[in-house]
Amino acid sequence: MMKYLILVATFLIVVQATIAQQKVQKYAVKSGHVEYKLTGSTTGTKYIWWDNYGAQSYTETKSVSITKVFGIKSETKEHTISIIKEGQFWSVNLEENNGQTGKIPNYQQMFGLDEMSEEEKKQFGKDILEGLGGEILGTEKVLDYECEIVELMGAKVWIYNGINLKSEAKILGIENNEIAIKFEKNISISSSKFSPPANINYQDISEQQQAMYGGMSDMQSMFNMGDKYEDDVDVKLYPVNYPFQQFSNKINAFKYKGYRKLVSLNEDGTYSAMFMKGLTGSLAVAATSMKNGDPSEHGNFETFTYKGKNCMLGKLEDDESSNTAVLEIPQYKTYIIIGCSPSVGKDEMIRILDHLAF
Incomplete structure (x- = not known):
């Protein structure tokens, strides 16, 4: 059972890496x-269609890029299609008539937004915005839609409900605008619309993905480890007693050293949240019932008292790249991981605990 807790504490890091690789985009529409x-160093057009908040998407780009390096001018033509459908992706280069395909590890958990309330959708859109990092400069209308203007690493992006309606970037003398x-x-x-083009030589990179993600390519299995584990004994995962609204309030209030929230989830009574700091730092927070296992049995831990708790x-076992704090909330019989x-x-972890304020 404790393997489940380990995955809860680390799965969102995998989510972030996978999204970046597969170019999965979530929308609050x-x-x-x-x-x-497209203008600047790259000129042309780009078309996007999506459904189910981005769970199915089609992106087509037709462009010409002109660059100059040491006075040498080069021109690159691009005609690409990227499709997401039913947990599968296809990336097609129509200039060379080839492409790649594979499974999206996080598909089932990333997109299940049909039952969101309007308030939850607004919060979701805010989460997407905050996850980009950078500075919010203000608001401005694009096509009569009020957008938040975000500045990050030399680029400005105009965002409406998680949708980029305008962007301007000039990095190392290369200007690209949408x-x-x-x-x-x-x-x-x-x-x-979400059917991949026929007559394309697709390379299936599912095995490479499996090797990269160490067998964690099926996100759904992380949250349903109650099916079977280790010795194939059926188990039940107990829902946490800690109120989810209280968990969300503390997650939303957390401000510390540039960490930005990407997402928070309630999956069958186990709560998870993910923060990123720049491009390399990450912080995962989870709440789970004490009935699901004792973390001290699955790692090398120092025990101490923190504010009476x-x-x-x-x-944790098999994880030397990160460290983990486990805080007991006895009145709710809950572990905060x-x-x-x-x-x-x-000392730094205690400061993080102070700012989370569980």
């Missing part, structure tokens, strides 16, 4: 279509 004009010239939301999109700090990567010292 159920379906839509955006057409962009501006939406057409935007339709909550429209009906035929399922055939029992606390453990150390490393905090995983920090890269590892930090005891």
Whole structure:
């Protein structure tokens, strides 16, 4: 059972890496279509269609990029298609008539937003915005939609409910801009739109993904380890007694050294949240019932008292790259598990605990 707790504390790091690799985009609008004009060093057009908040998507880019390096001018033509559908992705280079395909490890857990309330959708859109990092400069309308303007690493992005409607970037003398010239939301999109092109030589990279993610490519299995584990004995995962609203309030209030929240989840009574700091730092927080196992049996931990509560700090089995704090909340019979990567010292972890304020 404790293997489940270890996965809870680390799964969101895998989510972030996988999203970056597969270019999965989440939206706070159920379906839509955006057409962009590309200007700057790259000129052309880009078209995006999506449904089910991005669980199915189609992106097509037709462009020409011109660069100059040491006075030498080069031109690159691009005509690509990227498709996400039913947990599978296809990436197609129509200039070379080839492509790649594979499974998306996080598909089932990343997109299950149909039952969100309007308030939850607004919070979801805010989570996407905050996850980008950078500085919010203000608001401005694009195509009559009020957008938040975010500045990050020399780029500005105009965002409406998780949707980029405009961007401007100039890095190392290379300028790339996108501006939406057409935007339709909550429209009906035929399922055939998300069918991959035929007559393409696709390379299946599922095995490479499996090797990269160490067997954790099926996100759903992380949250349903109650099916079977280790000696194939059926088990039941107990839901946490800690109120989810209280957990969310503490997660949303957490502000410390540039950490930005990416997402928080309630999966069958186990809560999880993920923060990123720049491109390399990560902080995962989970709440689980004490009935699901004792973390001290699955790692090398120092025990101490933190503000009258029992606390453990150390490393879980098979995880030398990060350290973990486990805080007991006895009145709710709950463990709060905090995983920090890269590892930090005891004093720093206590400061994190102070700012989380469980």
